[in-house]
Amino acid sequence: EPEVTQTPSHQVTQMGQEVILRCVPISNHLYFYWYRQILGQKVEFLVSFYNNEISEKSEIFDDQFSVERPDGSNFTLKIRSTKLEDSAMYFCASSDRGGNSPLHFGNGTRLTVT
């Protein structure tokens, strides 16, 4: 069964550094998402992306965050200047139709900011 893949599985970075989290969505999917989950807390929506542009973003997704689809397969989340509170599991997800189509999640990248 096709799956969403994320790299790296773990990332440790120092406060103030830039990180790029990478995702390869399922190949025939058109809608892409980033969610994050701080340890012990709920899964929180960050951003959705369709047709090469952001379609929706949450309050969490401020100016330090950006997303990009640099080629036909990758979907990246960049955090420009990491803060301690950015430490979380970051999940990429994709769906084929958007709307009420189920999301398929990757296994996540655990980001630790020290």
Added chain:
Amino acid sequence: GQNIDQPTEMTATEGAIVQINCTYQTSGFNGLFWYQQHAGEAPTFLSYNVLDGLEEKGRFSSFLSRSKGYSYLLLKELQMKDSASYLCSRLYSGAGSYQLTFGKGTKLSVIP
């Protein structure tokens, strides 16, 4: 807001039936999803309801009442591997876009 409320934890016995309830704000509602999340892993899709009533899928069923802003997930013939968090998530639509919002999850422990 898009508050979603579900119990924090539940415990049930192997072989039994358990019902996990969820209430949500009804404004902008466009569907209710249930996901399963094992510790340290990604959420995986279980069920989707957009119309009132019961959707059955093997050992798992999900119910929706849109007027009450209420859903439940029913797990039958519980197995040890069902120990996980169950995430109630609400699809919100507005201004031509959709957003899936998750509750905090119900951590289910299945005991022998």
